[in-house]
Amino acid sequence: MAESLDATGAIPLHPDLEKTASRPLVPHQVLAGDADVDLLAKLGYKQELQRNFTMIEVFGIAFSIMGLLPSIASTLSFSLPAGPAGMVWSWFVASAFIFVVGLAMADLGSAMPTSGGLYWWTHYLASPKTKNALSFLVGYSNTLGLVGGFCSIDYGFALMFLSVIVIVRDGEWGPSNGQVYGVFLACVVCHGILASTLSKIMGKLQSVFVMMNLILILATIIALPAGTPKQDRNDAHFIFAEIQNLTTWPTGFTFMTAWLSPIWTIGGFDSCVHMSEEASNAAKAVPYGILMSIGSCWILGFIIMIVIASCMTPDIESLLGSSFGQPMAQIYYNAIGKSGALGLMSLLMIVQFLMGLSILVAASRQSWAFSRDGALPFSSFFRPISQKFGLIPLRAIWGCVFLGAALGLLCLIAPAAASALFSLAVAGNNLAWGTPVLCRVLWGQSKFVPGPVYTGRFSIPIAWTAIVFLIFGILLAMFPTSGPNPTPQTMNYTVVINFAVWGGALVYYFIDARKWFTGPKITIDVEGLSPEQQETLRNENLAIKEGKGVMAGSGEKGGREERR
Structure with a gap:
């Protein structure tokens, strides 16, 4: 650069x-x-690429990937051990910091909107000696983080799909790890087919996906209070002041681990960056998409957490150990009975499925951009754009599908290993988001030219706050959530997976890629x-x-x- x-x-x-x-x-x-x-x-x-995404549709793909209620349902096991107040306030506080990260990203996204934005920004803003290595690392971390997010969403779908069957059988049947992987694999392949064939209407579909998310949220915040007798609803003290600790960590750290729920849920905002080259008026659509998606999840998620805390049983351990395999399924079942739980869990499952489709689209664009710059293995194979299927990176889509299917094999090991898919997305993306922001404030401020959306004199303090929070998020994602001294069954394997990704990328760079990778290509x-x-x-x-x-x-x- x-x-x-x-x-x-x-x-x-x-x-x-x-x-x-x-x-x-x-x-x-x-x-x-x-x-x-x-x-x-x-x-x-x-x-x-065809620029067929409007500003609202760019927001829509990020909001769809976040899939607010399905994501909350998938990550309640992180939130509930902190008690109702821990669950509610961890959402509010962590979301506020995520919004700060969004502001830092919006500054960069408005100035330099391109599909490979994160590693492009890193290469442009870093020092001459570090830019190639850091750009290479960020590209791999972001690619694997997005594919990890794709896997975790589809794994969550598999659990929800099977929980519906468990509810139908009144908890008298439980799926094996192999059955979970079978549903997961079918979901991944279906997403590959849909992402390949719906390109011409994918932008318009985002509006439909947003509406379905909002319908599910509205149905939940109405149905739960309506189905819970007034005398059984929890009071304000329970909701906002009842702190619990169902882990062996200190209470303060348990509150922090509850941050993983919003950190993972509101982690799809960088999809706006990866859709830059398919967005009209990208210099405004990208930053506004980032901020609108984070802001809406911040507020709506806070409301959802309050409603859940109000209507759930005070016996939190019974929710975490539910025979349905999903705390949210048990919460629905307790409040509105079997039929109501089946209805809402089915809708939840559908929205989760749509989330997976949206994130596959975003992951394929990042993978395509990275292969366009020759950094991925077999880049020349993944690089072409398919004219037949509507000017989309068809091979990159299926590359993400096959990689996702391979990573999903963690489902066969143990639930703890499979949960590493969630943390893989958190740690991988946090590194990818934080590095270009850090490069900007350390080396690139004199080169940074603001776009039409800019935070002005607050930009530098915002950037440093975002960097500190993202580093904290990476460290948090590495800890076992149940407590210190984990067993093989409760171990958090994120530290193994992520350091394999980061270490492998750097080793690959210094042994071979440094000879030919010179950054983004013209x-x-x-x-x-x-x-x-x-x-x-x-x-x-x-x-x-x-x-x-x-x-x-x-x-x-x-x-x-x-x-x-």
């Missing part, structure tokens, strides 16, 4: 623009408006640009050469020289 801004003070174009790709462009007017194509060109990429073809786009390049202090390539102006020194 360029090490300084050009004379215009705008985002510098990628320094290797003379090494343009020879692949023909799809006419950009078919894919996007000039403004979005121009902005992407400044980052060194030609427009290859794909823009100057000959394919419109006259207006070429004028944009000239306004960026770049002169178009005869034929292919770009010449860089020398700024205040005058004259022109080829950008090396």
Whole structure:
């Protein structure tokens, strides 16, 4: 990346623009408006994906991935051991910090919206000596984090699907680990098929997914109080002041482990970044999508937690040990009976399924962007865009599917091993989110040019707060949730999986990839640009050469020289 801004003070174009790709462009007017194509060109990429996501649809894919109520249901085992007040307030406090992280990400997403944003930002903002290695690490961590999120969502779906069967059989049957994996695998394959065939309406589907999420939330916050007799509802003291500790950790740390529920639930906001090259007016759609999705989950999740705390049995251990395999299924069953529980758990299961579809779309775009820059194994295979299936990275989709199926084999070991899928997403993504923010405040502030959405003078304090919180989140995800001195059955295997990912990526880089990975590659073809786009390049202090390539102006020194 360029090490300084050009004379215009705008985002510098990628320094290797003379090494343009020879692949023909799809006419950009078919894919996007000039403004979005121009902005992407400044980052060194030609427009290859259809920009068919509006701002609301970008918000929708993040909100759908978060899948508020299904995610809360999947992670109640993290929240309930802290008691009702611990569950309620951990959600509120942790969500506030996540919103701060969103603000830091929104600053970067508005300034430099590209599908591979996290590792692109890292490479651009880091120091010359560290940018290649850190960009490589962030790309792998983010890719594996997203695939881990995909796995954990589909694993949660499998548990919900089977819990419905358990409810039907009145708790007299329990699934084996093999049966859980079988449902998980079927779900993963179905998502691959749908992500491959619904590309033309995927943006519109996000609005449907958001509505289904809101319907489920509304049904729950109405049905639970209505189904729980007034005398059985818990009072305000129980909801807001009753702290418990059902682990062997100190009470304060148990409250902290309850943060894992909102940290995991509100962890899909970076999907807005990965949809940058399919979003119209990306410089605003991306940051607003990030902030709207986090903010809505913060408030609605707080309300949901209050309702659950109000209507659940005070015997929390009975919820954690429910024969249905899901505390939320037991809460529904206690409040509205078997038929009501079946209805709401079925709707919960459907929304969870839709979450998996949305995150697979986001994961495939990150994987495609990373393969576009030649960093993934078999990049040349995963790189092509499928014209037949609607200008989507078809091979990257199925690469994520097969990797997800492999990671899901943890289901066959033990529930503790399978739960590492949840923490894999947390730790992997936290590293990927925090690194570019850290690079910005350490090395890249002089190069950072704000976009139309910017936090102004609060930007640096926000960035440092986000960094501290993300480091804390990584450490928190590594701890066994039940207490110290874990057994093989209660061990948190995240520390093993994540350090294998991070260590493996760095070892791969220093042994081999450092010889050929030089960061994001240029794909823009100057000959394919419109006259207006070429004028944009000239306004960026770049002169178009005869034929292919770009010449860089020398700024205040005058004259022109080829950008090396």
